Amino acid sequence: MCLEDHHLENIKALNYIPVGLGKNNFRSEWLRDSVGQNISNKNTNYGEYTFYYWFWKNELDKIPDNLWVGFSGYRYHWSNQNKIKSDELNKLINEKNFSSYILKESDPSWENYDVILGDPIFVNEKYKLSKIFKKGLKILSKNIFAFKKENRTIKLQFDVFHGQGILEKAIDLLEENEKKDFLNYVNTSYSFNRENLFICRSKKLMNAYFTSVFSWLERCESVFGFNLEGYSKTRIYAFLAERYISYWFNKYSNPLEWPIFFFDTNKNKINLIKKN
Secondary structure (H helix, E strand, C coil): CCHHHHHHHHHHHHCCEEEEECCCCCCCCECCCCCCCCHHHHHHHHHHHHHHHHHHHHCCCHCCCCCCCEEECCCCCECCCCCCCCHHHHHHHHCCCHHEECCCCCCHCCCCCCEECCCCEEEECCCHHHHHHHCHHHHHHHCCCCCHHHCCCCCHHHHHHHCCHHHHHHHCCCCHHHHHHHHHHHHHHHEEHHHCCCEEEHHHHHHHHHHHHHHHHHHHHHCCCCHHHHCCHHHHHHHHHHHHHHHHHHCCCEEEEEEEEECCCCCCCCCCCCCC
């Protein structure tokens, strides 16, 4: 999934399917989130979820079951092996070795799983004082013990970086069978699966997840709207979904965690994989 057309040759060389998001111009070889049933106009706020919606409404019924279908973007990429974790890969990947580490086919170790999720981001690691005073001072003023390690849950992290109380308001809009469990998850968990990406071979699971998350996000729109400023608020629907995807697939399936590394191909516009 990309926002710019210049990625096309790299994506084709990887044998990936190119997906163009949003309003920019793309060549005819791209799939677009703006055709058929779509919510492409919400891309600024929904991020990759505008394509998930398009895929759900226009493509999911057409694919065979038991086919691995995965999603990635121009900054976040699935690794081709599970031996080196994401944080280590982020330090290792560069323009010369990028194509040696990116996933090009399903792995035999996936055989007993239906879903692959990114390996976890831990939110209970040491908070920088600058972050606390910039974004969490209001929380700290109410509770001087708020940032003790045992209190650094997904809920606290969301409050600090995206606004206090937003996550609770959103959870209150969930279906009753999810509300209590998701609230417990964010209040007691110290990690979530990274980058809103997944790979799945069950159409039933994908349909159930998309049905749940999009009905929830649509209800959230009535509370938060679209007049949002600043990165942490503008993409609020993507950030809510990023916590929900971890909760939902861990509740309803037995996912395998897999490394996703960061490499911004938008800032490295050379043909990274020309020789492959």
